[in-house]
Amino acid sequence: MTDSNNPTAAALIRWANTSFEHLDSKVESLADLSDGLVLSRMLEEIDPEFAVQNLDTNTSSSKWVVKKQNLEAVYKKLQRYVRTHCVDDTVNNDALEAVIDFNAIAEHEDAGETTKFLKVFLVAAINGNNAPKFLQVITEGKLPDDVCMVIKEIISPPSNEEESRPETKGDALSLEAIRAENTALQKKNGDxxxxxxxxxxxxxxxLEYGRTKDERIDELLKLQNEKPDDHIKYLRAQLLERDNLIATQEGQIEDDRIKIERQTRELRERPDPEQVQKLEDRAKELQIQNEDLFQKSKILDNFKKKLEKQNNVAQENTELRQQIDILNDNQRDFDKVHEENETLQATITQYRKQAASYEKQVVEMGSQKKLLQEEIRQRDARIQNLLEGKAHDEEFIQNLHEQMRTSSPKLASPPSPSAKVSHLTLEEELAQSSDSTPNHALEISRLQAENQLLKSQLGGTTATNLRIELDELDVVRKRLESNYRDLQEENILAQYQLSALMSRVEAEKLVTAETLQNKVGVMKMLTIDFYRDETIAVTRKLYIETLFELNQVKAKLTEVQTELSSRDRELLQAKADLSAIDQDELDALEDLKATNEIITSSLQNDLLVLQNKFKTLMTDHEQQKSHLVDALIAKDALSKEAAELKANGGTGTTTVASQKTAEVSTRFKVSGNSAQNSGPVTQESEDAELARELAALGKAPAGLHDTFASPPIAAITTARLESIPSSRASSISSATSPLASSSGLFISPPPPATQFEKQEKIILALQIRLKAAEEGGADAQKAAKDAIIKNLSRENALISSAWYDLTGRLQSNHLVLQRRQDAPKSWLNKQRQMVNTIPRR
Structure with missing residues (x-):
């Protein structure tokens, strides 16, 4: 019902715009009053003491709860004003005590309930302490006559029909009178x-008033200068007024109950039994309602008695309202942040799409650039070949001209006019001009041009293979350089030690030492004073340990990078799954394809890294093979020489000793390199190897005992014994203790046959160890390759299963790409078609 169809609402709006001059804006319709702000301004103009403060101004269409709270606050203040200033028998109590549905006003902007609210404002303004101001507006003719008539009907109290109607118990009331009385009773019940x-x-x-008064009492107790008796008397007077009001209302309830019983008895005497039964039921309902009201009045008395014990209720309500306000503010902030997050998420998604398209464009432009560069290079090469061919042809033509000038000088002079001209055919002219001798220069130039053309054509196709081979050769070269550098360092260290030893040898023994050096060769030897050499050995040891730790850290870094790349792929796949949930099918498939391409490229990069590692391991394996072959060849040569020495009866012992020393030194180098390549060796195997080598070297010839003050074995064992713990060093020294003596650290040598047999055993054991190391390395490489292949196949299986799972979920959402007659029916063919089909734009 609109305002124009309701004259009462239109009259009240006209009265409000005319009487209240300090409104922020004119009231156009009843909907402008649904937020409670205009009503609050009207109440403030009626009496500023009862103005409502701190109303919530956030009155959007979705926040109708805030509107309801504002209306309730204004209604409470208005009722307090009515009870304070509008206590009179001439007041229209029906208009003041009308039940108002605030939910209908706040949520649906109900015109009827808003009209009731304006009627309460009208009655309160006309009968309040500021009544002359509002009566003057009506009496001075500022309002039209129809508006004044409506206002008069609202403010005039209803006539008491029950008192004017004579009560005649004996007279029979008609059915209409009974229904009228029933309606009156229902109205009274509503009242x-x-x-x-x-x-x-x-x-x-x-409750609120009691809380404020308690606070006031506390303040008055603190301020002892003032008199508390007046304030207490005032509070007692107000409490007495409340008690009188409650007693009056209870008496009215009792009067109504007595009246209802009297009317019920009258209804029982009526002849219509059905109507009487209905009226009796209605009377019982009213009696029950009255009893409920009586019980509520008793409960109200109890509430009044418990008022002193519930002083904290109002404070708790205030705190709860504050918490509700805070929660509402937090909810509004959360809504704003959520909207901003959604906007940012959409922006990020758009940026990702644009970045992907930009990357694709960059890749395409890079590929196009490479193709254009390749075409330009081929064109330049073709132009160069054509220029070379042109130069060669010009040179060849010049040579032909010179040959023609030199071979047939008669042709240079022009023919005489008297000569007879013979007309020859083209075939005869070619036969005459053909030379019987072959032209080798022309053939060579043609072959050179063809060779150049073939080189230019094959250069583009084999460039990639040549680059790969060049990278492999660079890796091999770097490894050979590192090995050469290690050997050079060892050679320089040996030369330095030998020169230090020679500088400390006496003059008469220098010739003997030089002779031994020439016989034996370059040896690592140390004297008692080896402090300078000890620093170099410790530095070398620290370098090897640091290099080993660096290799371990690199291996761990590689593992972490591999795991990180796998985690990145999983994260990318999870993001793709998450984005595919909220997207259309075509966009989801495009995102999935792009994600799979990125994952495939990542896996290809990992595969290339693993291939490079495999090539490096193969290079190391080839180097170890070459070392093993060299060791076997040296072993065969040493076996032949040992056999010759056995046949000659032990001659050339010094040469065998020198060769044995060189072999042991070479074996130490090979073992050191293999230890750097293959990793750490167990302590037991290293101790056993060192003990066997010490035992083998301890059987040196007796001719060396008187030459040196310190044994040659110290040059090889000192650096390694320094890096071994004391327990292991003691066990090794105990294993080699039979070799030491107080005079020269050597015992008399055993027979040559026993010595060579032991040497053969040592060489055989070393050969078995090398073969086992080679087989173990191959098995380890094979196991590593199998593990890599297994991991890659498992990742591929996971990717494929995730792909089919996602496509299955998309298919379960009833999203179909195309519907054709030749569409596949089986699940596998559907998956293949979804993967391979290009979406139509």
């Missing part, structure tokens, strides 16, 4: 309900 609600509001106000 009683309204009064009960008013009592409830009064109770709430009493």
């Amino acid at each position: 009683l309900n309204t009064r009960l609600e008013h009592l409830q509001f009064s109770y709430d106000e009493l």
